[in-house]
Amino acid sequence: MTDASLPAPGVQNAAPARPRWQVLLVRPETGTLLLLVGAIIVAANLSPFFSDLRFILESSTYYMEFGLVALVLTLVIISGEIDLSPAAMMALSACVFASLFQAGLPIGLAMVAGVATGAALGAFNGFLVVVLQLPSIIATIGTLTLFRGLSQVLAGDRSISGFPAWFMGIDWRTVGIVPYPVIGFTLAALALAVLLGMTVWGRQIYQIGVSEIAARHAGVRVRRIKFGLFVAMGVTSALAGLLTASRLASVRYDMATGGELQMVLMVMLGGTYIFGGRGGVLGTFLAAWLLVIIATGMNVANIVVTSQLVVMGLLLIGSIIATNAIYARTQR
Amino acid sequence: MIGALLARREVGLIVMIALVALVVGLIEPRFLTAETLRIVTLAIPLILVAAMGQMMVILARHVDLSIGAILGFAAIVAGMIFRDMPQLPTIVGVLAAIACGAVLGLANGLVVTTFNLPSIIVTLGTLSLYRGLVFLVSGSKQVDPQFIPRGLISMSQTSPIFGIPWIVLIAFAIALATWAFLGYTRTGRQIYAIGSNPVAAPLRSIRVTPVTLFVFTLSGALAGVAGVMYAARFGYVNPGITGVGFEFIVIAAVVVGGVSINGGVGSVLGVTLGVIFLGMVNVALPILGVSAFWQSAIYGAVILLALVVDRTVRIRGAAALTLSRGTA
């Protein structure tokens, strides 16, 4: 049925394919990278005490836990959902871990129980969103309150501590001068970047984000993947909770309060599209470091915390404006 | 027809409210007294007023996460005017607060419409931005009770009729106005239309940008009113805590009230019931002597429960709909 005598059709709406350099350079991640470089330069000039790699790495450990969760949150947001409860899941699974440990359970088992809790909490979110089909943004605002409340029920307002030495201060252990959490965060970023960019699974996450209905019709197991993503959020949050517990050598119900905003900020700064279907892990990775530099730089320069809030806010909005502008361009 | 009745989420809410009142009343008879009514009514005005604004924003398929910070900003500005210019009449501070709220809301709207950005992220940013401004303008200094005009504070104590305090009456007046506006004015309906299908709205000659700006401005102004009410109710304004986390409560109330997070669906009555419901739960817990720990846990559970109930009701409603055949 092919007809060779046909004049090559459709030339009339042949768009000039964008030059390669554009495809490579005009991406949200590039913006994040530029911001990062700029931030480093500014910070270095703000305070003489800033330019000290050891110090920056040490300070960075305070953000690695959020960064870790933000990496997975990136996948969730690309798939068109959102999870605002990870910080609360960190707290609750950490509280479960600590309470069990205090009740005399071997710390190893307690840690396993903590992670299992995370998985269960994630599954609960998944159930609400995938099975009951509640809008994830509001459902996870509900679980945010619930989980935070449960950790308070569990641990009250006291802080649980007295963990064995080997468990404590993971942020203080280093390879060379690089703390363990930083290494873990970097490896996780690499792994997820490969998963998202080069595997069918990653492709399907994008497809779900672009059009869930079309994805279902094309045979993508939408429910299973989304559920899996929420469980992954739970597990990662639990791990982050344990990291925090190790860093602080103590656990309280208010662990990571407000962390969800930081995580979303990282994902957005990284240029992931809030409505799903676009974005990537690399951006989130860079954005996490951007936050580290900004916060550390301002702290060490004794800039009052209140103007830090202002900067963070402006930053978020600025990054979204840039991101959307770029997507508008590439949308054609 | 019973199906149609069930499909109305207001009904579901009334049932839930009745249930809570009944259960709590059985456990703790003292709950079913006029005093409780007073406390509940006192617990809701701030949320109700802000919820009216938030509701319109969500109806237009947007969301405003910054109202907590706006509330704080309005309150601190009012407080500073009361403190630093005591010679001015109270109303000046009040109006200034509302104006500030409107301006910050408008700013949200401008960013959202000019660059057409997702409002949830924009306001996530302004949430932090505005909170920063609260600290900056106030120099991180709290406004102490001695500076808040007695007249204002008595708003939450004295009452013109039936012992219903002023701020409660004002709140319900605002709700009533919103109801009339959304149901019976052109702009009101256009808000629903925009939320229902933002892409098609301009094709139906709806001026989306002005309406959106208006909605955000109104939400901000109402958050400003809530800010004044905050000062009236708690008697002082602290830059650090005023309005923190407020947005979650309000959004919860709005959604529990049956407003679809996807815009286009929702009624003022529903939201009002949603606010009353949450307010009642809040009051019931301490009266039951439930440990302070349990409060936020139960609070979250209740929100989820409400969402699920609402959801199932809606499905039943939808099923009732698809049965009706159209063209022959």
Add this chain to the structure above:
Amino acid sequence: MTALVSARGVSKSFAGVEVLRDVDLDLAAGEVHALLGENGAGKSTFARIVAGVHRPTSGTIALGGAPVDIASPVIAQSLGITLIHQEPISFPDLSVAENLVLGRSAGGPLARVPWAAMTRDARRLMDVLGVRIDVTRPMRGLSIADQQMVEIARALASDARLIIMDEPTASLTPNEVATLFTIARRLRDEGRAIVFISHRLEEVRDLCDRVTIFRDGARVETAAIGALSDAEIIRRMIGRPHQDYMHKTGVAIGGVALKITGLTRRGAFADISFDVRHGEIVGMGGLVGAGRTDVARAIFGVEPADSGTIEIDGKPATIREPSDAIALGLAFVPEDRAVAGIFRSLSVEANITAAVPGKIAPRGFIRRAVEKTLAADAVKRLRIRLASVRQPIGELSGGNQQKAILARWLMTDPSVLILDEPTRGIDIGVKAEFYDMIGDLAAQGRAILLISSELPELLALCDRVLVMSEGRLTADIPRSEATQERIMSAAVPASAGAAA
């Protein structure tokens, strides 16, 4: 004949892609003017420019001799120009009545909404069109056809001087089309100008006075409808002669491939039983809203049925998800392409290979080269018009998007194909290609279930025609006995309107 609207040198580019080139066109008051052309020829784009949805890249439009700048739909409306959009636009959460008046009601921002009057007018309007919809129910849940009727109704209600109808009949039943045409003629006789876009020549001949033919974004010819034969029109549209479709012959009908027994879903359809054999093309006719799509969606596992059994090649199959169906060798080209078919912002290649992850990623890791070649020769085989397989599919015209979706399913080498309105809004040239393909697919021994609202299509292609009415199977007619009359009589509800 005085020109009401005259376009001069109108061109339009989207991001450097010129889709409309230097179009001159005069629309006279008191005429019905047809726009014909292949998918992607630029008909809708021209319509949207006149209606103020798009701004032309260059060129001018004059209204009654005076040049006007139609910068927005608001302005177009104030100038008395209305457009019935190709995809009906609706506000699902508002009542039908509100959808009818929205944007037309006068007054300031705080003007009061006259609910009572609004509902009354809406009812009147619906009666005129012979549509039985409760105007107080929300738009959500209305079948596409019903939505289309509402769209038409509001256009007719606005006393516009120029009414542009972009494929209004695509999803309508014959008698709905008839009503529409009666009204259209009346409006024309009142001295209004009407632009009518359609891919159905018989309709064009029935209704229109003059016809303008687009090809590749340029106006090829404008003439009185009588002046051109079908063949001439088609040649101008597709730039080559077109041969009529022949029903496939000498294809051996094999064993039962798909067997449905007592399929039922509350509120949609009940007790559906039929089978489709290898090499057989089984048509499914019925009025819009009869439940055909729901049945198809149930078989494919999009919305599984409450009860009933599905057998494939004699083996009972449990299908809870489309992925189950695909694994069993089923394929489904959905009716609602924009929503259920394409991934708008993803590349054409990603769209085409979406259903065969195993082929492009043997060990889970995607091989871009393999993907590209697979997509590329599918594009060649189905003659899909595009700039590059890496281009977002949303930039293709409706017809070409549909081809890409078909290509996606051919990749899976299915033994059973379910096609729901596969040729809706597709031009004659491409239609013919689709018919050939469907024939070939059957000849390859695949079983095909073809859902269509176009009777000629069913009659021409199918070995058997099933008919649904109000969620039930009302007839199973062999090719030899199939006629328009028999199908229609089975399609029209016994107690018409009992369920309204």
Add this chain to the structure above:
Amino acid sequence: QDAVSIVYIPKNTGNPYFDSLEAGFRDACASLGCEFTTAAPATAEATSQIPFITAQTQRGVDVITISPNSPDALNQVLDRARERGVLVLAVNGDLVGNETHRDAAILPVDFKKTGPGQVELLGSMIGYEGEIAILSATTDAPDQNTWIAAMLDTLANDPKYAKMKLVATVYGDDDPQKSTTEAEALLQTYPDLKGIISPTTVGVAAAAQVIQSAGKADTVKLTGLGTPNQMRPFVKDGTVSAFQLWSPYNEGVLAAHFAVGLKNGTIRNEVGATFEVPDLGTITIGENNVMNTQAELTTFDAENIDAFNF
């Protein structure tokens, strides 16, 4: 040698209580010639102070004085600061149970005296009989719990208070909204309630507001720990006849003198050691290297309240 540099990290910014504590630091440093800065997190949650401690260590300050948000979450980061030769002082609140992670603590009064003091004050208001309740901060706030424990002990064992019956202890989490609801619930649940003790500034203010709104000033007596500015209107209109606190300002003064003295070697950080501070007289370093600015709580009432502004 060059001037001693001191940084003070309060629980959070915008808290009037710590403003006056800072004032004490500033004035003292002005006279002693030390460099004083302050860095505060926006919120008072357990971990929010950590990045600031690290940053200040990096800046190479000599002394970090801190009002800790958590008794133990800061241990590690404080240890690191001390490893780098920074002197760490807890001010206004101690690292209860983790005293080894700071060099010394400056507390306003001997907290053992707070509880009994409060009970006596309320008793004197209600004629030492009737139902009373406690509205505290959070359930595990270490200071408040020390005081409440002492109150229970006093009520139980001192016959003077035999007729005072504690009916409830509730927690407002130092949040105005929650404290208000809790206070309202108290009034409703216990119609015969005679008095409320609220040993936390937020709580006592909220309770005062509630009692004023309910117009129960004459039936329900209220006292607790509050700042004069916070409580002034309620004292003026008689809702509250008297409440207690201490001088945060003096804590700043003492901390500054101690720090500088230690750095200059004029003071030895040993239990039992003593030193002089202008206006505060002789200070003795007690158990766990804790020192107090004053022996007894200050009681504020209609007479003296206008003499204070913090």
